[in-house]
Amino acid sequence: MSNHQKEINSFMDLVTAKSPHEPEFLQAVKEVAETIIPYMEEHVKYKKYNILERMCEPERAITFRVPWIDDKGNYRINRGFRIQMNSAIGPYKGGLRFHPSVNLSILKFLAFEQVFKNGLTTLPLGGGKGGSDFDPKGKSEREIMMFCQSFMTELRKHIGASVDVPAGDIGVGGKEIGYLFGQYKRITGEYRGVLTGKGIEYGGSLVRTEATGYGVVYFSKEVLNRNNDELKGKICLVSGSGNVAQYTVEKLLDFDAKAITLSDSGGFIYDPEGIDREKLEFVKELKNKRRGRMSEYVEKYPSAEYHAGKTPWGVKADFAYPCATQNELNLEDAKELVKNGAKGVFEGANMPTTPDAVEYFREKKILYSPGKASNAGGVATSGLEMAQNSQRLHWSRDEVDNKLKQIMTQIHDNCVRHGKESDGYIDYVKGANIAGFVKVGDAMLDQGHV
Ligand code: NDP
Ligand code: 2IT
Numbered sequence: 001m002s003n004h005q006k007e008i009n010s011f012m013d014l015v016t017a018k019s020p021h022e023p024e025f026l027q028a029v030k031e032v033a034e035t036i037i038p039y040m041e042e043h044v045k046y047k048k049y050n051i052l053e054r055m056c057e058p059e060r061a062i063t064f065r066v067p068w069i070d071d072k073g074n075y076r077i078n079r080g081f082r083i084q085m086n087s088a089i090g091p092y093k094g095g096l097r098f099h100p101s102v103n104l105s106i107l108k109f110l111a112f113e114q115v116f117k118n119g120l121t122t123l124p125l126g127g128g129k130g131g132s133d134f135d136p137k138g139k140s141e142r143e144i145m146m147f148c149q150s151f152m153t154e155l156r157k158h159i160g161a162s163v164d165v166p167a168g169d170i171g172v173g174g175k176e177i178g179y180l181f182g183q184y185k186r187i188t189g190e191y192r193g194v195l196t197g198k199g200i201e202y203g204g205s206l207v208r209t210e211a212t213g214y215g216v217v218y219f220s221k222e223v224l225n226r227n228n229d230e231l232k233g234k235i236c237l238v239s240g241s242g243n244v245a246q247y248t249v250e251k252l253l254d255f256d257a258k259a260i261t262l263s264d265s266g267g268f269i270y271d272p273e274g275i276d277r278e279k280l281e282f283v284k285e286l287k288n289k290r291r292g293r294m295s296e297y298v299e300k301y302p303s304a305e306y307h308a309g310k311t312p313w314g315v316k317a318d319f320a321y322p323c324a325t326q327n328e329l330n331l332e333d334a335k336e337l338v339k340n341g342a343k344g345v346f347e348g349a350n351m352p353t354t355p356d357a358v359e360y361f362r363e364k365k366i367l368y369s370p371g372k373a374s375n376a377g378g379v380a381t382s383g384l385e386m387a388q389n390s391q392r393l394h395w396s397r398d399e400v401d402n403k404l405k406q407i408m409t410q411i412h413d414n415c416v417r418h419g420k421e422s423d424g425y426i427d428y429v430k431g432a433n434i435a436g437f438v439k440v441g442d443a444m445l446d447q448g449h450v
Contacts, residue, residue, distance in 0.1 A: 022105035092128030095169030116436030123383035148179035193389025196382035205385035213247025215377015240324030261312035323348030
């Protein structure tokens, strides 16, 4: 066993001993440790001041009770969280997730990833994440509003425009952000940019809604440019059917690529003719307004197929864009993708690919970008929303979109700088980890042991 491997193992033993029941958090930390521990051998200041271990301990992890009453009059309780992971380069920043699977492990993994991602954006954003095990599925509008109000009644004690600025994630979109913002304003009496992803009429930024999906496609375009390839005419698999998936498909259409799949937790649809703009509008209406299921797609478009309980990775395509959730693409899927000739995998979701599948892509020299790099356009545009709120100004669509493009190019170039292997292959995992680590680590070194 190499010395690096021994060090990685003993580091992971230490982190595991402190958080033994947090598999997703340990998964995210291990992936970072595997690239950062070797890097620290040659950059000893980070090792000397124990930067990596310090980054694994949240500055603060808050859990709280969220009481609400459902439409039948039942007294209900959910658990609320906010993980304030790292504030070295800016106020804590990261989304809120409402999903029944939410627990400390999942939010710590997301907050940990967020620190590196936000470090890549070029903007002054620390890392955080929060949410609740509340399940929005099947809830009435009144129940969702009441839950959001109750959630914010406690959360507002811990956030602020220069303290911690939450946004959306799974189960939290524009509607929920509106309810959360309304309650914050009501309790504090202050009109502040304390959340991002707000409606355009009340301080939201143009392009924030689209930014994560658009950014993923901009990032993949940079990767392909570097490899003398392009999106035009390419067949793409997209998973998920929420915010990130929808705007990934939209931007793929802008670049004349063809998305042929979408999914939700029930299964996936395969539309060999491609998901065109009209079909995409149907999906937006279905998922955002009616809170419907993807199985309804095939009722409307019978030439498509619905595969219940399955993910799309067995379908032949050029590129894959996983945009649903963590660990949705495993080793078996990776082998299937490669066997079918896929050349690139660009993550829209956070940590959608299991570690053995990532390893397989690297072995096969597949173009692969981790979410913390390719999905950073969402939080970057949140950073632009914060800038506009501080200025009390509103930028045009083109201005925001151009800045988003520039940021994705900068993130890409930064990953290339730190991720280039001796044979020319770009290890984007290594590149993203080192670039994010150096940015945050240097700020931590300057600020002392706090
Ligand atoms: P949405 O809630 O808008 O959509 C989530 C989609 O993923 C839905 O189609 C949902 O299906 C599906 N999904 C969720 N959980 C599971 C599961 N356990 N198994 C299978 N499918 C699932 O969320 P977003 O589009 O905002 O988020 C998608 C991913 O992108 C997440 O990993 C998130 O962390 C990440 N992300 C989001 C950003 C943003 O700005 N919103 C920014 C960067 C990353 P169903 O409807 O059945 O639940
Ligand atoms: O995972 C993410 O980067 C997000 N959910 C967006 C966070 C944000 O603050 O915009």
